[in-house]
Amino acid sequence: FRFSRRPDIGDKINVSFEFFPPKSDEMEARLWETVTRLEPLAPDFVSVTYGAGGSTRERTARTIRRILNETNLTAAAHMTCVDASREQVDQVIAEFAGMGVKRFVALRGDPASGVGEAYQPYPDGYANAAELVGALKRVADFDISVSAYPEKHPESPDFATDIDMLKRKVDQGATRAITQFFFDNDLYERYVERVRRAGIYIPIVPGILPIHNFGQVSNFSARCGTHVPAWLAERFEGLEKDPQTHALVAAAVAAEQVMDLVERGIVDFHFYTMNRADLAFAICHMIGIRPRAIARSASAAAA
Ligand code: FAD
Numbered sequence: 362f363r364f365s366r367r368p369d370i371g372d373k374i375n376v377s378f379e380f381f382p383p384k385s386d387e388m389e390a391r392l393w394e395t396v397t398r399l400e401p402l403a404p405d406f407v408s409v410t411y412g413a414g415g416s417t418r419e420r421t422a423r424t425i426r427r428i429l430n431e432t433n434l435t436a437a438a439h440m441t442c443v444d445a446s447r448e449q450v451d452q453v454i455a456e457f458a459g460m461g462v463k464r465f466v467a468l469r470g471d472p473a474s475g476v477g478e479a480y481q482p483y484p485d486g487y488a489n490a491a492e493l494v495g496a497l498k499r500v501a502d503f504d505i506s507v508s509a510y511p512e513k514h515p516e517s518p519d520f521a522t523d524i525d526m527l528k529r530k531v532d533q534g535a536t537r538a539i540t541q542f543f544f545d546n547d548l549y550e551r552y553v554e555r556v557r558r559a560g561i562y563i564p565i566v567p568g569i570l571p572i573h574n575f576g577q578v579s580n581f582s583a584r585c586g587t588h589v590p591a592w593l594a595e596r597f598e599g600l601e602k603d604p605q606t607h608a609l610v611a612a613a614v615a616a617e618q619v620m621d622l623v624e625r626g627i628v629d630f631h632f633y634t635m636n637r638a639d640l641a642f643a644i645c646h647m648i649g650i651r652p653r654a655i656a657r658s659a660s661a662a663a664a
Contacts, residue, residue, distance in 0.1 A: 374623070374648055375405045377437075377539075377566075377631045378641060382409055382420035391636060392424070398638035400432050401652035402645050405629075408437040408466050408506075413444075413473040418453060422460070429461055433655060437506065438462050440497075441470025442487040447496065450487055454500050464504040466539065467493040467530070480516070491529035498534040507531075509538035509565050511552035515586040520552075524559045531561055538563060539631045541585060542570035544593050546621050566629040567622055571640030572611040576601065612640050616647040623648060 378399050383389040396407070409424045411417055421438060428436040438457045442450065457465070469490040472478040482488040487496060490507055497503050507530040510523055517523035527538060543549055553565050572578050575597035582589050596614060600607040619630060630648075632641040 372649070373628050374650060375629045376402065376645060376650065377405050377629075378407045378634050379568075379631060380407060380409050380424065380634060380636050382412070382417045382424045383636070384420070388636070393427075395634060395636050395638040396428065396432060396434070398642060399634070400434055401655055402642070402650050403653050404434065406435040406437050406464055408439055408464075408631075411439040411441050411468075411470075413441070413471055416473065422456060425457070425462060426460055435464060436462060437464035437466055437504075439466040439468060440493060441468045442482065442489065442493050443470035444473055444483050444486075446483060446485045447487055448485075450493065451496060451500075454497060458500060458503075462503075463501075464506070465497055466506045466508075467497060467535065468508055469493070489526070489529075491526065491533050494530050494533035494535050504537075505535045506537040506539050506566075507535040509540045509552075509556070510586070511540050511543045511549045512586050512588060514541075515584075520555055524556055524561070527556065528559060528561055531563055536563055537566060539566045540568045541587060542568045542582075542633055543587055544618065545588055545590055546618060546625065548588065549622070550625060564629055566631050567627060568631045568633055569615060569619060569644070570633045571615045571635075571637075571644065572597070573608075573635055573637060573640065575607065575611075608639070612643045615640060616644050619644055619648055 380392055380395070383392045399407075407428060409421050409428070411421050425436045425438055428434050440450070440453060440457075445453075467490050469480065472480055487493045494505050494507060497505055507527070509527055510517070513520050513523040517526070530538075540549065540552075549567055556565055570578065575594075579589050579594070593614065596610055597607065600610060622630070632644070634641045
């Protein structure tokens with residue numbers, strides 16, 4: 362890798378990690394192992410997703426509360442507009458704010474009935490992510506991230522419409538966009554050029570999905586419009602029943618993608634961890650991010 366000539370670059374890179382709220386005690390234990398392993402990498406923030414229709418509201422809140430109470434991490438709460446009135450969404454915002462949350466990832470969300478169904482704004486709900494950003498900003502000067510789609514959102518008729526929505530979210534106060542995962546860095550770079558030409562200057566942080574299971578990722582990619590290049594499929598060919606080699610290939614693929622982005626001048630990365638530390642940790646190591654000692658506050662240490 363050309364990157365290997367710049368060993369000090371890790372100091373200049375900021376990472377964030379995304380988790381989903383666990384459904385069972387066993388999943389909670391795994392998430393907690395992951396959080397414990399990734400915390401020393403001193404991410405800028407970690408975020409916790411929000412299920413369709415607010416289905417994970419309680420679990421998202423509980424996960425965030427635990428992160429705030431038991432770690433030194435900064436937690437960002439994802440929120441969506443799905444199946445909730447403005448009043449209900451405002452209540453959730455107040456609940457998170459009351460817990461000490463200062464960062465949000467504001468999304469429209471997908472219909473609870475499933476991706477692919479036409480989205481219908483809830484009667485008297487926020488119609489889209491831009492309106493949700495506005496609602497958050499009316500409460501406090503939160504740090505708000507929003508989504509961005511290097512290959513455009515499947516519902517967008519064209520890039521102009523897609524980027525116009527991003528502009529509306531920025532106009533309402535979003536200061537960072539995190540992209541849908543992608544595997545072709547040229548598409549990302551072209552998208553960022555389009556965004557800049559539209560007069561949008563916030564960071565467009567690449568969302569990196571380490572491939573824990575290529576079959577699942579291919580299916581998911583098809584649903585959200587992410588192109589899976591033929592070379593990527595070839596790399597995982599025949600590894601369905603060989604998890605060890607699959608994991609090694611996945612680490613190499615993600616590290617190669619991230620290193621190439623670093624070469625292109627990108628210094629912020631968001632990892633879709635799928636609540637697993639191994640690949641995210643290995644990739645961070647390869648880009649020069651090393652664990653730091655954690656100074657625990659008295660309350661966190663007692664937890
Ligand atoms: P928006 O930014 O409002 O719209 C995305 C694009 O779709 C726009 O560019 C617009 O052109 C087009 N569009 C939107 N609405 C319409 C319409 N009615 N007609 C035509 N075009 C339209 N989902 C969850 O449920 N929970 C999460 O926690 C979550 N976290 C995410 C985090 C990130 C970083 C990303 C990238 C996605 C996340 N999602 C999450 C998925 C997201 O909810 C879906 O992609 C959803 O379909 C769009 O939400 P959005 O906020 O991106 O939409």
